[in-house]
Amino acid sequence: MKTIQIAHGSGGQAMQQLINDLFMQAFTNPWLNEQEDQARLSLAQFTAHGDRLAFSTDSYVIDPLFFPGGNIGKLAVCGTANDVAVSGAVPRFLSCGFILEEGLEMATLEAVVTSMAQTANAAGIAIVTGDTKVVPRGAADKLFINTAGLGAIPADVQWGAQSLTPGDVLLVSGTLGDHGATILNLREQLGLDGALSSDCAVLTPLIQTLRNIPGVKALRDATRGGVNAVAHEFAHTSGCGIELHEQHLPVNDAVRGVCELLGLEPLNFANEGKLVIAVRRDAAEQALAQLRSHPLGHEAAIIGDVVERKGVRLTGLYGIKRTLDLPHAEPLPRIC
Amino acid sequence: MKTIQIAHGSGGQAMQQLINDLFMQAFTNPWLNEQEDQARLSLAQFTAHGDRLAFSTDSYVIDPLFFPGGNIGKLAVCGTANDVAVSGAVPRFLSCGFILEEGLEMATLEAVVTSMAQTANAAGIAIVTGDTKVVPRGAADKLFINTAGLGAIPADVQWGAQSLTPGDVLLVSGTLGDHGATILNLREQLGLDGALSSDCAVLTPLIQTLRNIPGVKALRDATRGGVNAVAHEFAHTSGCGIELHEQHLPVNDAVRGVCELLGLEPLNFANEGKLVIAVRRDAAEQALAQLRSHPLGHEAAIIGDVVERKGVRLTGLYGIKRTLDLPHAEPLPRIC
Numbered sequence: 101m102k103t104i105q106i107a108h109g110s111g112g113q114a115m116q117q118l119i120n121d122l123f124m125q126a127f128t129n130p131w132l133n134e135q136e137d138q139a140r141l142s143l144a145q146f147t148a149h150g151d152r153l154a155f156s157t158d159s160y161v162i163d164p165l166f167f168p169g170g171n172i173g174k175l176a177v178c179g180t181a182n183d184v185a186v187s188g189a190v191p192r193f194l195s196c197g198f199i200l201e202e203g204l205e206m207a208t209l210e211a212v213v214t215s216m217a218q219t220a221n222a223a224g225i226a227i228v229t230g231d232t233k234v235v236p237r238g239a240a241d242k243l244f245i246n247t248a249g250l251g252a253i254p255a256d257v258q259w260g261a262q263s264l265t266p267g268d269v270l271l272v273s274g275t276l277g278d279h280g281a282t283i284l285n286l287r288e289q290l291g292l293d294g295a296l297s298s299d300c301a302v303l304t305p306l307i308q309t310l311r312n313i314p315g316v317k318a319l320r321d322a323t324r325g326g327v328n329a330v331a332h333e334f335a336h337t338s339g340c341g342i343e344l345h346e347q348h349l350p351v352n353d354a355v356r357g358v359c360e361l362l363g364l365e366p367l368n369f370a371n372e373g374k375l376v377i378a379v380r381r382d383a384a385e386q387a388l389a390q391l392r393s394h395p396l397g398h399e400a401a402i403i404g405d406v407v408e409r410k411g412v413r414l415t416g417l418y419g420i421k422r423t424l425d426l427p428h429a430e431p432l433p434r435i436c
Numbered sequence: 437m438k439t440i441q442i443a444h445g446s447g448g449q450a451m452q453q454l455i456n457d458l459f460m461q462a463f464t465n466p467w468l469n470e471q472e473d474q475a476r477l478s479l480a481q482f483t484a485h486g487d488r489l490a491f492s493t494d495s496y497v498i499d500p501l502f503f504p505g506g507n508i509g510k511l512a513v514c515g516t517a518n519d520v521a522v523s524g525a526v527p528r529f530l531s532c533g534f535i536l537e538e539g540l541e542m543a544t545l546e547a548v549v550t551s552m553a554q555t556a557n558a559a560g561i562a563i564v565t566g567d568t569k570v571v572p573r574g575a576a577d578k579l580f581i582n583t584a585g586l587g588a589i590p591a592d593v594q595w596g597a598q599s600l601t602p603g604d605v606l607l608v609s610g611t612l613g614d615h616g617a618t619i620l621n622l623r624e625q626l627g628l629d630g631a632l633s634s635d636c637a638v639l640t641p642l643i644q645t646l647r648n649i650p651g652v653k654a655l656r657d658a659t660r661g662g663v664n665a666v667a668h669e670f671a672h673t674s675g676c677g678i679e680l681h682e683q684h685l686p687v688n689d690a691v692r693g694v695c696e697l698l699g700l701e702p703l704n705f706a707n708e709g710k711l712v713i714a715v716r717r718d719a720a721e722q723a724l725a726q727l728r729s730h731p732l733g734h735e736a737a738i739i740g741d742v743v744e745r746k747g748v749r750l751t752g753l754y755g756i757k758r759t760l761d762l763p764h765a766e767p768l769p770r771i772c
Contacts, residue, residue: 107765111661111706114764135673136596137519137656138492140589143483153482153489156474157531157584158567161575183473195493197582199535202769231494231582236769239497241575246533246567248493248584253476260472320473325447337471370447428450429443433538433572 102206109200109234122210123230126217131193131228139228141193141250149190150252156183157248163434165208165243168282169298170372172245173212175436177219178302178372179323180247185304186319186375188259188311189251194220196230197246202237212243223302225249257311261318261378264338268317268406269384271377273306273391274299274350274399276327277369281355283435284369290361295354301373306397309390315383320376324436325426328367330376331404331412332426342412344404344424367414368427370435378406438542445536445570458546459566462553467529467564475564477529477586485526486588492519493584499770501544501579504618505634506708509548511772512581513555514638514708515659521640522655522711524595524647525587530556532566533582538573548579559638561585593647597654597714600674604653604742605720607713609642609727610635610686610735612663613705617691619771620705626697631690637709642733645726651719656712660772661762664703666712667740667748668762678748679757680740703750704763706771714742 107114124132131139146153160176170178177194184191196216200209220227278299285292303321310316320330327349331342344367351359351366359366373396379387384402391397412424443450460468467475482489496512506514513530520527532552536545556563614635621628639657646652656666663685667678680703687695687702695702709732715723720738727733748760 105765106769109769110763110766111659111665112763112765113761115661116762134596135669136523138490138523138525138585140523141489141491143479143487143489143588146489147479147483151479153477153479153586154474155477155529155531155586156565157533157582159533159535159569159582161535161569161571163575187472187474187476189474193491195491195584197493197495197584199495199497199580229492233495233497234769235497235577238574239499239577239770240580241571244535244576244580246493246495246582246584248531248533248582249474250489250491250586252479260470323447325451329447333471425449426452427446427448429441429448430446433442433445433570434575 104200104202104204104206104234106202106234106236109232115232122213126213127227129226129228131226146252149254151255152253154184154187154189154251154253156180159244159246160436161244161434162436164286167286167298168296170300171212171215172243173216174219175300175372176245176247177216178300179436180249181223181225181302182321184249184251185307186321187253188257189253190304191225191249191251193250194225194227195248196227198232199240199244200234201240201242202234204242223304259318261334261337263317264334264340264378264406266340266406266408267381268378269381269402270404271379271387272327272401272403273375273397275352276349277355277366278352279372280369280435281358284358284432287432290358292354292358299371299373301396303373303375303396306394309394310387313383313387315380316377316387318378322371322374322376324370324430326368326370327376328424329426334378335412341407341409342404343407343415345415347417348401348403350399350401440536440538440540440570442538442570442572445568451568458549462549463563465562465564467562482588485590487591488589490520490523490525490587490589492516495580495582496772497580497770498772500622503622503634504632506636507548507551508579508581509552510555511636511708512583513552514636515772516583516585517559517561517638518657520585520587521643522657523589524593525589526640527561527585527587529586530561530563531584532563534568535576535580536570537576537578538570540578559640595654597670597673599653600670600676600714600742602676602742602744603717604714605717605738606740607715607723608663608737608739609711609733611688612685613691613702614688615708616705616771617694620694620768623768626694628690628694635707635709637732639709639711639732642730645730646723649719649723651716652713652723654714658707658710658712660706660766662704662706663712664760665762670714671748677743677745678740679743679751681751683753684737684739686735686737
C-alpha cells in the first residue's frame with residue numbers, strides 16, 4: 101500500500117514527484133502550471149468585475165475525512181468559496197496548503213484531491229498556488245487542509261452587517277444543522293446513517309440571485325456556531341437585537357431527531373451550505389422568492405426580525421420569548 | 437496555567453473571546469476590524485502599484501516552535517512574504533490560519549502571535565483575515581500556522597525562470613544553510629548553540645534594490661531543499677543547465693562545521709532569508725553591488741552560471757565537476 105512518507109514534504113525529489121503526479125494533474129491551470137513560488141493573477145480580471153478584492157481563509161481539520169455529502173477536500177473548497185461569496189464576490193482563485201501525516205494512505209489523499217478539483221472546477225474556481233508539509237506519525241491526525249480564496253466584489257454591492265436597522269428581516273436559505281448532525285451521527289454512532297447528509301455546497305449561484313435586490317443588506321454562511329452565531333454577529337455589529345421564530349425554522353426530521361435525542365439545539369449546529377440573509381422588510385418576499393427559485397434555496401424561510409432591543413431571542417412555539425445565548429462551545433470538535 | 441481548550445475553536449463564546457482578546461489586539465487594522473467573513477481590499481491599492489496580483493501560501497509546522505533567530509510566527513510571516521516578494525511585488529496583506537492542539541499554553545500562542553504582529557508591522561504587512569481551529573490533544577503537535585499573501589507586481593517587472601539562457605549568472609544573497617543548521621543543531625543537540633542563528637527575515641527591501649536592474653531575470657528564496665533545489669527548478673523551467681562553484685559558496689563556519697560533522701551539504705540546507713538570483717552576465721556586478729549595499733545582502737556572492745548542457749553540477753575546490761542530484765529528501769522533517 102502506497103503511503104505518504106516524510107520525504108514527500110522535504111523539498112527534494114519525492115515532493116516534486118508528488119506535486120507533479122498528483123497536484124499538478126488534478127488542479128491543472130495556467131497559473132499553477134507556471135510553477136513559480138507564487139501565482140501571478142492579472143489584476144484586470146478582478147477590476148473587470150468589481151472594485152474590491154474579497155480575501156478569506158479557513159483551515160479544515162474535520163474528523164472523519166469522508167462523510168455523507170462530502171469529504172475534507174470538498175469542504176475546503178466550499179467553505180472558503182462561501183466566505184468569499186457572501187461578500188457578493190464570485191470566488192475565482194484558491195490557494196491550498198496540505199499538512200499530511202506520515203503513513204497517510206496515498207489513495208486517501210488522491211480521493212480528497214480529486215474531490216477538491218471536481219468541486220472547484222464545477223464552481224469555476226482555479227486552485228493556483230499551494231504547499232505540502234508532511235509531519236511524522238502522531239504529529240497530526242491524517243490530513244489537514246488550508247485554503248485561502250479571492251474574488252472581486254462588484255462596486256454596486258455593499259453588503260455588511262453594520263447597515264442592519266430595526267424592521268429588517270432575517271432569512272435562511274434552507275434547513276438548519278444538516279452538516280453538524282451528519283458528523284455528530286457518524287462520530288457518536290447514533291445509527292441515523294441513511295437519513296442524514298451534509299449540505300456542503302458552493303453557494304455562489306444562490307448568492308448571485310440576490311445581487312440585484314436593493315434591499316439585501318448582509319449575508320453570512322452559517323458554519324461553526326450555526327445560525328445562532330450569525331444572529332449574534334449581526335446583533336453585535338449592528339448594535340440592534342435579533343428575534344428568531346422557532347416555528348419558522350426549517351429543520352429536517354432526522355436533524356430534529358438527533359437534537360431531541362441529545363437535548364441539542366439545531367440553531368447551534370454547523371451548516372456548510374446555508375446562508376443567513378438580512379433584508380429590508382419590503383424586499384423580504386422578493387429575496388425569499390429568488391432563493392426558493394434555486395435548487396440550493398428551495399427550503400428558504402423568513403426566520404426572524406431585527407429589533408431595537410439588544411440581544412438575541414427565540415420566540416417559542418407558544419409565543420414565549422427566551423434569550424438565546426451564544427454557547428461557550430459547540431457540541432463537538434473537528435466539525436469542519 | 438491558562439491553556440487552549442477545545443472550546444476555543446468551536447464558534448462559540450470562547451472562540452470569540454480568544455479572537456477579541458488576542459488576535460484582534462495584536463493584528464489590529466481597518467480590514468480585520470470589520471470582522472466580516474472576508475477582508476475587503478480596495479483593488480485601487482493594487483492597481484496603483486502593478487498589473488498582476490502575486491498570491492502565495494505556505495503552512496508552517498516547524499519543530500521546535502522557538503529557535504535562535506525566530507519562531508514559527510515570525511517564520512509564517514517571513515516565509516509567505518518572501519514567496520510573494522520574489523515576484524517583484526511588495527507583499528501587503530496576509531491571511532492567517534491557526535491549528536492549535538488542545539492544552540497548548542496560552543503564553544506560547546501569545547508569544548507567537550506577538551512575534552507575527554511585530555514582524556508584519558515592521559514589513560508594512562497587514563494580517564487582514566484569519567481562522568482558528570482547535571484539535572484534541574494528540575491530533576496535532578502544539579501549533580501549526582498557514583499564511584497566504586498578496587501583493588501587486590509592477591508592470592515593468594517580468595521575472596521568471598523560463599527566461600534564463602546560457603551565459604546568465606547565478607547569485608546568492610548571503611551565507612547558505614543558516615536556518616537548516618540551526619534547527620538541526622537544536623533537534624540533534626549538537627552543542628553549537630551560540631554560533632548558529634536562523635536567517636529568517638522579510639526580504640522585500642533587499643529584493644526592491646534589484647527592481648531597476650534590467651538584467652535581473654529570476655528570483656527565488658532558497659527554503660526547503662536549499663540552493664540546490666532552486667538550481668534544479670531554474671534548470672528544469674529554463675531547459676538549461678546550472679553549474680555552481682564550490683569555492684564561491686558563502687557558508688558560515690558553524691554551518692560548515694555541522695555539515696562536516698554529519699556529512700551533509702550546505703547547498704541542500706534550508707534558508708529562510710536568502711535569495712538565489714539569475715541575472716544577465718553584464719548585470720551581475722551591478723546586482724552584486726546592490727545586494728551588498730543592503731544589510732540583508734552584505735555577504736552576497738556570484739556562485740554559478742547558466743550553461744547549455746542540462747543538469748546541475750558543482751565544480752569542486754580542485755576544479756573537478758560533479759553532478760548535483762536533487763536529494764530524495766532533506767536531512768530532517770519539520771524544518772519550516
